[in-house]
Every structure is written in C-alpha cells, then in structure tokens.
Amino acid sequence: MKPPSFDYVRPRSLSEALGILAARGDGARLLAGGQSLMPALNMRLLSPELVVDIGGLDDLRGIVERDGLVRIGALTRHVDLQRSAIVVRHVPLLAVAIDHVAHPAIRNRGTIGGSIAFADPAAELPACAVALQARMIVAGMAGTRIVPADEFFLGIYETALGPDEILVALEFDAVGPDQRSAFAELARRRGDYALVGLAAHARVDADRLDEVRLVYFSIGPTPVRARTAEALLTGRPLTRDTVTAAQAALAADLDPPADTQASSAARRQMARVLLARVVMELLDPVPIGAGG
Amino acid sequence: MPGTIPIALTVNGAPVSRAVEPRLNLVDFLRIDLGLTGTHVGCEHGVCGACTLLLDGDMVRGCLVLAVQADGAVVETIEGLSERGALRRLQDAFLARNALQCGFCTPGMLIAAAALLAQDPAPSRDAIRAHLSGNYCRCTGYHAIIDAVEAAAAKP
Ligand SMILES: Cc1cc2nc3c(=O)[nH]c(=O)nc-3n(C[C@H](O)[C@H](O)[C@H](O)COP(=O)(O)OP(=O)(O)OC[C@H]3O[C@@H](n4cnc5c(N)ncnc54)[C@H](O)[C@@H]3O)c2cc1C
Ligand code: FES
Ligand code: FES
Numbered sequence: 001m002k003p004p005s006f007d008y009v010r011p012r013s014l015s016e017a018l019g020i021l022a023a024r025g026d027g028a029r030l031l032a033g034g035q036s037l038m039p040a041l042n043m044r045l046l047s048p049e050l051v052v053d054i055g056g057l058d059d060l061r062g063i064v065e066r067d068g069l070v071r072i073g074a075l076t077r078h079v080d081l082q083r084s085a086i087v088v089r090h091v092p093l094l095a096v097a098i099d100h101v102a103h104p105a106i107r108n109r110g111t112i113g114g115s116i117a118f119a120d121p122a123a124e125l126p127a128c129a130v131a132l133q134a135r136m137i138v139a140g141m142a143g144t145r146i147v148p149a150d151e152f153f154l155g156i157y158e159t160a161l162g163p164d165e166i167l168v169a170l171e172f173d174a175v176g177p178d179q180r181s182a183f184a185e186l187a188r189r190r191g192d193y194a195l196v197g198l199a200a201h202a203r204v205d206a207d208r209l210d211e212v213r214l215v216y217f218s219i220g221p222t223p224v225r226a227r228t229a230e231a232l233l234t235g236r237p238l239t240r241d242t243v244t245a246a247q248a249a250l251a252a253d254l255d256p257p258a259d260t261q262a263s264s265a266a267r268r269q270m271a272r273v274l275l276a277r278v279v280m281e282l283l284d285p286v287p288i289g290a291g292g
Numbered sequence: 293m294p295g296t297i298p299i300a301l302t303v304n305g306a307p308v309s310r311a312v313e314p315r316l317n318l319v320d321f322l323r324i325d326l327g328l329t330g331t332h333v334g335c336e337h338g339v340c341g342a343c344t345l346l347l348d349g350d351m352v353r354g355c356l357v358l359a360v361q362a363d364g365a366v367v368e369t370i371e372g373l374s375e376r377g378a379l380r381r382l383q384d385a386f387l388a389r390n391a392l393q394c395g396f397c398t399p400g401m402l403i404a405a406a407a408l409l410a411q412d413p414a415p416s417r418d419a420i421r422a423h424l425s426g427n428y429c430r431c432t433g434y435h436a437i438i439d440a441v442e443a444a445a446a447k448p
Contacts, residue, residue, distance in 0.1 A: 001336060002315065002320070003315040003317070005294055005313070005314075005315050006314055007294040008294070010360075031358075034357060034358070034361070035338060035356055038317070038337075038338070038355070039337035039356065042317075042336045043337055051314065053358075053360075055361065079350075103425055103426025103427075104351060104404070104407065104426065105341065105344055105352050105353050105404065105426055106338060106356075108351060109350075109352055109353075109356065189425050190421070190422045190425045191425040191426055
C-alpha cells in the first residue's frame with residue numbers, strides 16, 4: 001500500500017529537531033534509516049502528521065574509541081558497523097551480530113539508533129546492547145540523560161525514550177583481554193528476523209566463566225536475561241553437567257510465546273541448543289569472518 | 293493537505309527537478325513521475341527486493357526511501373545501468389542460464405548481484421545465496437540465478 005499523507009521536515013541541527021518534537025509532540029515521528037518506519041507507513045500501521053527526517057544530523061554519525069570507551073552515533077548504519085575495524089576489535093559482539101540483521105540493501109540504510117529505538121523483540125542489536133551493558137545517550141530539550149540498556153527496553157516496541165527525546169548515541173566498554181562475547185541465532189533464511197537468538201558476554205578464565213550475561217531475543221516482549229542459567233554457568237568448570245544444568249534452568253528463565261513462526265516448545269528447544277553453542281564459542285572462539 | 297516539496301537530483305546521469313508530495317516513495321517517483329518502469333514494485337514493505345536501485349552508489353529498497361530523501365542524491369536504475377553496460381556480463385549469464393522466467397525480479401537481482409561482485413569478485417555459492425537472500429524470485433527456484441552469478445564472476 002501507499003503511506004498516508006504527512007508533512008515532512010529535515011532539521012539541520014539536533015536542537016532544531018528537539019524543538020520540532022517539543023512543539024509537535026505525539027503527532028511527529030522521527031525518520032532515521034526508514035527501514036522500519038517506511039514499512040509501517042506503507043502498511044498504514046502509523047499515520048504521523050509530521051515526519052522529522054534526522055538523516056541530515058551528521059553529528060549523530062560515526063564510531064569513535066577513546067580511553068576504553070566506544071561511542072557509536074545513532075545514525076551509524078548497519079553497513080558501517082560491518083565495516084568498522086573499531087567494532088571488530090573492541091565490540092566484537094556487534095560485528096558478529098550485524099551480519100544477521102536484515103539483507104544488504106536494508107543494512108545500507110538502517111541505523112543502530114533506529115534499531116534500538118524501534119525495539120523489535122526479534123531484533124539482534126537490542127539484545128547485544130543489554131548483553132554488553134551499553135549506555136544509551138538520550139537528548140531532550142532539558143539536556144542529555146544516560147539510560148543503561150538494562151532499563152531501556154520496557155515492552156514490545158516500547159522503550160524509555162520520551163516522545164520529545166532523540167537517541168543520539170550508544171556507548172560501550174571496549175572488551176578487555178579476559179572478556180569474550182558470543183552470538184547465535186536460528187532463522188529460516190539468512191537475514192530474516194530470528195526465531196530465537198542469544199547474545200552472550202562473560203569474563204573467561206581457562207575453563208571458568210564469570211560475570212556471565214545471557215540475553216535471549218525473539219523469546220519475549222524485550223531482550224530477556226536467563227538469570228538462573230547465568231548463575232549456574234558462573235565460577236565452576238564448564239563440564240557437560242554444568243551446561244546440561246544451565247539448559248534445564250532455561251525452563252524457569254524463559255516463557256517463549258507461540259506464533260505463526262514457531263510454537264513455545266520449539267522455541268524452548270532452540271533456546272537450549274543456542275545455549276550450548278554460545279558456551280562452546282565463549283570457550284573456543286571462531287575468528288570473526290571465519291564462521292561464514 | 294500537506295503541500296509539495298521541490299527536489300533536485302540526478303537520475304541515470306541526467307539532472308531532474310520536480311515538486312513531490314512528502315509521502316511519495318522513490319520507486320513510485322521513478323515509475324510514475326519519470327516513466328522509468330524498469331524498477332519494479334512488489335511488496336511495498338521491504339521484503340521482496342523488486343524495487344532495488346542505487347542511491348549514491350549504495351543498493352537500497354526504492355519502496356523504503358521517500359523521494360524527498362533523494363533530494364541532492366545520485367540515483368541509478370536498471371535503465372541507466374543497462375545502457376552504460378555496467379551489467380553486461382551478468383545479463384549475458386542470466387540469459388545463458390535461464391536465470392529469469394517472468395523477469396519481474398530480474399532488475400533487482402541484477403543490481404544486487406552486481407553489488408556483490410563489486411565487493412567480492414569471486415564469491416562462493418554460499419556468499420551468493422546470503423547476499424541475494426533479500427531478493428525474492430517466484431519462478432526460477434533460485435538455482436539458475438546462483439549459477440548465473442557464479443558464471444559471471446568466473447569470466448575474466
Ligand atoms: C525486510 C526487512 C528485514 C529486516 N530484518 C531485520 C532483522 O533480521 N533484524 C533486525 O534487527 N532488523 C531487521 N530489519 C529492520 C532494520 O534493521 C531497521 O533498520 C531498523 O529496525 C530500524 O532502523 P532505521 O534506522 O531504519 O529506523 P527508522 O525506520 O527510521 O525508525 C524506526 C523507529 O525508531 C524511531 N527512531 C529512529 N531513530 C531514532 C533516534 N535516533 N532516536 C529516537 N527514535 C528514533 C523512529 O521514529 C521509528 O519509530 C528488517 C527490515 C526489513 C524491511
Ligand atoms: S517492493 Fe520494495 S522490497 Fe518489495
Ligand atoms: S523470474 Fe519471475 S519472479 Fe523471478
């Protein structure tokens with residue numbers, strides 16, 4: 001279908017954009033890469049009075065590393081993440097996950113900020129942000145505030161962002177020498193939204209894990225941490241028994257929905273399979289790019 | 293009713309200026325306002341890839357970009373790319389391998405395949421499949437398309 005009618009503005013500065021949002025409130029919608037907003041408009045799921053195209057705010061673009069922190073501007077495209085040496089080196093979880101986000105033509109426009117703000121329960125990047133305890137840098141008329149990823153995702157397509165706020169960047173800690181990440185998802189085709197996915201991050205000491213974070217996606221309204229399984233994998237040798245116990249604990253940690261894509265039981269089984277895969281990957285990582 | 297907005301861009305090498313409604317997407321602008329009907333429209337929500345075109349050199353979905361967003365941009369469509377011979381090898385290989393039947397997906401497939409060969413001149417079959425995963429074909433069953441891209445890549 002064709003989108004409903006709307007007005008369009010392309011502000012030239014962040015403060016101009018914030019002013020427009022403050023004046024127009026709920027009737028306005030930000031447009032970043034458009035790869036989620038345009039389908040929603042075309043299907044007439046949304047009918048904003050005003051579309052505010054933030055594509056011209058070049059300050060919101062780019063990836064920089066300084067003093068152990070990596071800052072990624074909200075308008076940084078998926079393809080820019082894929083090509084970034086900083087991301088491969090300091091935030092490798094994103095480098096692996098981004099290959100699973102949509103298809104090349106969509107990655108050429110879609111942005112990290114749009115993906116985080118849209119908060120699709122099946123999306124990869126929100127789960128990665130939670131696994132890595134990213135900070136969301138959010139601008140409003142009153143100034144800038146920082147929201148931890150753990151407090152950002154509130155429900156299906158619902159975040160801590162107010163209607164008059166703009167996500168300007170994400171900030172990540174660069175991974176330390178004793179930290180590792182792992183990522184796995186099951187989808188029907190490369191580039192489709194996951195049936196179930198898992199982003200993991202931990203401190204690794206020989207065959208032991210510490211500070212384990214297991215964040216599932218496409219298994220609840222927001223990224224879901226498997227806290228019991230995390231605890232069972234922490235601080236003990238990773239034997240077959242340890243992994244089996246953590247897999248069994250997922251029964252309590254996860255309450256997967258059934259939909260046209262998969263039953264709840266099938267999602268539970270996939271979640272167990274992915275857990276074993278990421279534990280193997282944490283212990284014995286495949287170099288980025290070698291996994292296909 | 294929102295008014296129209298003036299835009300000026302380059303399409304297949306020629307300057308174009310028009311006034312457009314904000315809600316008009318780029319593929320409809322090309323097809324309806326400019327009569328360039330080589331770029332097809334299938335799903336209109338980003339899933340099928342029939343509307344694939346180049347925007348400032350990047351392959352994008354024409355149905356997920358507004359015409360107003362293309363103000364100042366350089367757009368290339370299947371018409372322009374064919375005319376300047378940019379797709380010759382792929383087009384010959386598609387013909388030789390029967391990689392099209394109804395042809396609806398073909399402009400998008402050719403542009404997507406060309407984008408792959410530009411970044412990886414000798415892709416594996418798996419890489420070809422992964423790269424074309426966003427382009428639907430309802431006729432060929434894909435094998436002939438993968439064969440054709442592989443054959444075009446192998447040519448010197
Ligand atoms: C066919 C298809 C397949 C896809 N598959 C996947 C997939 O497998 N995994 C996946 O994760 N995604 C997938 N996507 C979505 C894609 O990753 C989008 O790029 C992403 O979800 C949104 O980013 P965007 O920049 O395009 O945002 P837009 O579409 O421009 O915006 C999305 C929403 O976020 C708001 N917004 C955008 N930027 C900001 C900001 N800086 N501050 C506050 N609010 C903002 C907008 O107002 C809008 O409500 C797919 C899309 C398509 C069309
Ligand atoms: S018409 Fe654009 S992707 Fe289907
Ligand atoms: S040839 Fe008919 S859709 Fe591909």
